[in-house]
Amino acid sequence: MAKLLERIHLLLAKYGEKHWSAWLARDARLIRNLDLYGVEHFLSAFGGMGSINDLVLHPINDHQNREGEIDAANIELGTLLEEAYKLGKKLYAEKASER
Numbered sequence: 688m689a690k691l692l693e694r695i696h697l698l699l700a701k702y703g704e705k706h707w708s709a710w711l712a713r714d715a716r717l718i719r720n721l722d723l724y725g726v727e728h729f730l731s732a733f734g735g736m737g738s739i740n741d742l743v744l745h746p747i748n749d750h751q752n753r754e755g756e757i758d759a760a761n762i763e764l765g766t767l768l769e770e771a772y773k774l775g776k777k778l779y780a781e782k783a784s785e786r
Contacts, residue, residue, distance in 0.1 A: 688774050689718040692729065695767045702750040702760060707732070707739050723782050730775050739768065 692715035699708035710732060717725025732739040744750045744760045752760050 688726065688771070688778060689715045691767065691771045691774065692718065692725075695764070695771060698760070698764060698767065699744075702744045702752045704742065704744065704750060707742060710739075723779070726775050726779050726782075729771065730779060733772060 692711045696708050696711040696715060699711065711729070714725040714729040717728070734740070742764070744752055744764060745757055746752065746754075
């Protein structure tokens with residue numbers, strides 16, 4: 688999970704998305720240190736206005752991607768976020784069932 692979050696972090700950093708890039712870098716660090724809060728915090732980024740699933744990597748949003756990169760960057764982001772969300776939900780459910 689940490690590797691996946693780091694991959695998303697690097698994608699976001701590449702295009703200058705500071706807020707969510709820092710959020711995911713922190714969560715990846717926590718998970719690497721076996722702190723389940725990293726999973727909880729990552730999952731809290733979804734849902735509601737202004738959440739990570741509302742993010743569009745686009746120059747109009749002050750991101751550093753060129754016109755020809757917009758679709759590919761957002762498809763990659765969506766795919767990675769979906770994969771990470773599913774994995775996070777699974778890990779969280781497994782840990783919750785252990786309690």
